[in-house]
Amino acid sequence: MPELPEVETIVQGLRHCILAKQIISVQVRHKKPLGNLHEQEFKNFFRREIVQNIERWGKYIHFSFTSGKSMIVHLRMTGKFVYRSNSGSPQPAAHIRIIFTFNDKSALYFQDMRLFATFSLYPPHHTIREKQNLGPDPFARQITAPWFIDVVKNRKIALKSALLDQHVISGLGNIYVCEILHKAGIDPRLTAYKITRGQAQKIINSMRKVLKLALKYNGTTIRDFNGVDNKSGRFQQLLRVYQRAGKLCKTCGQASIQKIKQAQRSTFFCPHCQS
Numbered sequence: 001m002p003e004l005p006e007v008e009t010i011v012q013g014l015r016h017c018i019l020a021k022q023i024i025s026v027q028v029r030h031k032k033p034l035g036n037l038h039e040q041e042f043k044n045f046f047r048r049e050i051v052q053n054i055e056r057w058g059k060y061i062h063f064s065f066t067s068g069k070s071m072i073v074h075l076r077m078t079g080k081f082v083y084r085s086n087s088g089s090p091q092p093a094a095h096i097r098i099i100f101t102f103n104d105k106s107a108l109y110f111q112d113m114r115l116f117a118t119f120s121l122y123p124p125h126h127t128i129r130e131k132q133n134l135g136p137d138p139f140a141r142q143i144t145a146p147w148f149i150d151v152v153k154n155r156k157i158a159l160k161s162a163l164l165d166q167h168v169i170s171g172l173g174n175i176y177v178c179e180i181l182h183k184a185g186i187d188p189r190l191t192a193y194k195i196t197r198g199q200a201q202k203i204i205n206s207m208r209k210v211l212k213l214a215l216k217y218n219g220t221t222i223r224d225f226n227g228v229d230n231k232s233g234r235f236q237q238l239l240r241v242y243q244r245a246g247k248l249c250k251t252c253g254q255a256s257i258q259k260i261k262q263a264q265r266s267t268f269f270c271p272h273c274q275s
Helices: 004-018 039-045 145-152 159-164 174-184 197-216
Strands: 023-028 051-057 060-065 070-074 079-084 096-102 107-112 118-122 258-262 265-269
Touching: 004 051, 004 060, 004 079, 004 107, 004 197, 023 039, 039 118, 145 197, 159 174, 174 197, 174 265
Parallel strands: none
Antiparallel strands: 023 096, 051 060, 060 070, 070 118, 079 107, 096 107, 258 265
């Protein structure tokens, strides 16, 4: 599933391609991403709409239009947007679910092989459900060591599981939490409420460094992720623990990376660096 760096890479690509463009037609090839919305209702929503802004909220993509309407998209496992500067150009190969065509004859194709992605539409001035109870962004000034300790002070779960909770900090996923805890030198099995102020600060510092580097490399492509230009991310070349079980740790060179299960998720860590 795309995490913060992948979603931010997509948002930046979308801004470059479709900002200030007017939608002239919408074609729905599969109704599953629409949820409970009727196909015609979905199409009518975008009539004469101009894309005003595109933002990332955690792992969500928020599209706002000049009318005040909003669309929220969660890509889930295999959702992706592919842009073509001319709607007459060859379409993406497969699994096209929705096509947005713009006034300059460009087109935005939404692909989703597994059909897990979701689209939500909101009228102007409406409370957006997905944003409620979403934790702060990892780069928000709100996130400090005392703040983090206070948030997890009653959490009797593993630290890694607390970091994956989108109500705590939004946008983090399995890949980056494994990498962040490794860089911070902290055991992912540590109970969240036992964290010290020093450990909390290490996590915050490592979180921002890892995410900034991942953004620089346009995210991680393990299997399905591609940007709007259909290019893969490159951060997978720099992963130090994720999916490296049994391989020698790149940091200490003294122990092999271990893999365990935590809350049905695979956790990768170095028993020497993170003891």
